[in-house]
Amino acid sequence: MINTPTLAFLRAILHSPGEIGAVAPSSSRLAKAMAAAAQSLDRGGLVIEAGPGSGALTGALVEAFGYGRLRVVEQSSVLSSVLQARYPGLAVENGRIEQALDECGLQPDNSLLISSIPFKSLAPAQTRLLSRRYIEYVQAGGRVLQFSYGRQPPFSTLPGEPGWRPLRRVWWNLPPARLWVLAATPGVPI
Numbered sequence: 001m002i003n004t005p006t007l008a009f010l011r012a013i014l015h016s017p018g019e020i021g022a023v024a025p026s027s028s029r030l031a032k033a034m035a036a037a038a039q040s041l042d043r044g045g046l047v048i049e050a051g052p053g054s055g056a057l058t059g060a061l062v063e064a065f066g067y068g069r070l071r072v073v074e075q076s077s078v079l080s081s082v083l084q085a086r087y088p089g090l091a092v093e094n095g096r097i098e099q100a101l102d103e104c105g106l107q108p109d110n111s112l113l114i115s116s117i118p119f120k121s122l123a124p125a126q127t128r129l130l131s132r133r134y135i136e137y138v139q140a141g142g143r144v145l146q147f148s149y150g151r152q153p154p155f156s157t158l159p160g161e162p163g164w165r166p167l168r169r170v171w172w173n174l175p176p177a178r179l180w181v182l183a184a185t186p187g188v189p190i
Helices: 004-015 028-041 056-069 077-086 097-103 124-139
Strands: 047-050 070-074 091-094 112-115 143-149 163-170 177-183
Touching: 028 056, 028 112, 028 143, 028 163, 028 177, 047 056, 047 097, 056 070, 056 077, 070 077, 077 091, 097 112, 097 124, 112 124, 124 143, 124 177
Parallel strands: 047 070, 047 112, 070 091, 112 143
Antiparallel strands: 143 177, 163 177
C-alpha cells in the first residue's frame, strides 16, 4: 500500500511536474546528507526549508534542529496539508519562497535557507527571479544549501556575485543528487 506522503507527491507531480522537478521523493540518504550539511553551516538562527515536497528532508531537519527553529515553505497546497499533518508542531507556510523571504523581513545574517527548489525544471523567468532572491539573501549574510541533479550548479551566477561550491554527491537517490552551498566567495571554505 502507498503511504499518504507518497500519494500526495504523485498527485502533486501529475498536477505541476515542472514545479516538483523530481521523479521520486528524496531518499533517506539524501535527507541525512542535507541535514548533516545544514548542521555544519548552522549559526544558530532560523532554519528555512524551501520546497519540502512530501517531507522526506523535513523529518531529518526536525531531528537536527527541532520544531522551534525550523520553518517550511511549500508552494503546493496538497503537499502543505500533508506536511502539516505529518508534523503538527511545525510552522508550515503554503506559498512561494521568494515571497516568504520578502514578507517576513528576515535578517539573514544568521539564518540558513535549505532549498529543494528544482531550478532546472522551472520556467526561465521564475529561475531568474528566484536566483536573484537567493543571491541577495547570501549577499545580506545568509547561507543557502541546495541539492540538485546533474553536474552543473542549480543556476548560474555572474562574476563578483556569490557562487556555488559543491559539497558532495549522494548516489543513493533517484536520480543521484549533488549538494551545493551558495557562498559569498566561491571556492573559499565556509
